[in-house]
Amino acid sequence: VGKLDASTTADEVVKAIKRAQNLHDLHDIREIAHFLLEEVGPNFAYGYRGSLLSRLAVASLHLNNHDIAIRCITERRINHRATMIPLESSAIVRGLLRCRYTEEAWEVLEDELSLPLEGWVAFSSVSKHDMGDASTKSTNEEDLLHEENTRRQLEVRDRLIHRARSIASIASRHFYEDEPGAGMNAMKKLNEMGKIVNEAGLTSEEIGMPWERIVKG
Numbered sequence: 001v002g003k004l005d006a007s008t009t010a011d012e013v014v015k016a017i018k019r020a021q022n023l024h025d026l027h028d029i030r031e032i033a034h035f036l037l038e039e040v041g042p043n044f045a046y047g048y049r050g051s052l053l054s055r056l057a058v059a060s061l062h063l064n065n066h067d068i069a070i071r072c073i074t075e076r077r078i079n080h081r082a083t084m085i086p087l088e089s090s091a092i093v094r095g096l097l098r099c100r101y102t103e104e105a106w107e108v109l110e111d112e113l114s115l116p117l118e119g120w121v122a123f124s125s126v127s128k129h130d131m132g133d134a135s136t137k138s139t140n141e142e143d144l145l146h147e148e149n150t151r152r153q154l155e156v157r158d159r160l161i162h163r164a165r166s167i168a169s170i171a172s173r174h175f176y177e178d179e180p181g182a183g184m185n186a187m188k189k190l191n192e193m194g195k196i197v198n199e200a201g202l203t204s205e206e207i208g209m210p211w212e213r214i215v216k217g
Helices: 010-022 026-039 049-062 066-079 086-098 102-112 139-176 180-192 194-199 211-216
Strands: none
Touching (some): 010 026, 010 049, 026 049, 026 066, 049 086, 102 139, 139 211
């Protein structure tokens, strides 16, 4: 990998990670990890360092380097929680499962892809009753409330989709490892999501559960 320094862009780091993963270059993975974890701080590539760490975690697991992956996951959790993306969390879960770190996969799932707190988002339209006396609310305030609830709906729907798919991957891994009890526990977790999935209006096509793969293990 070329020299990484403060002038290096996020795109250049992404390319370096992809190259190292494709070439199975553990030396470069270590160099990139040193750069992201030791040489630059949380404000590097502002808004994107968390994504870079998630990519590095997945690449490290691809090369069976558990230590770097866990350091990336921990750093991301401490300093970049606000920018976590469900798609990236799901990729980390699958990476951990491929390396048979099932317990840590569960930890990432419940931390980064947890179910929303009850009442945090309303999937039905916000009524005037919910807003109190409409005469005391400006149109601007109503618009802001609607926009915030819409944002939360989209965020929760995305998280639910990737949580369900991640649990499916965990269940499949347990069945593959001839651990039917643990596999059924994962399936129970899926069942617990039923109510909020229905409230969110998600379809089976949107969730895309790989039932055949789960059954085959």
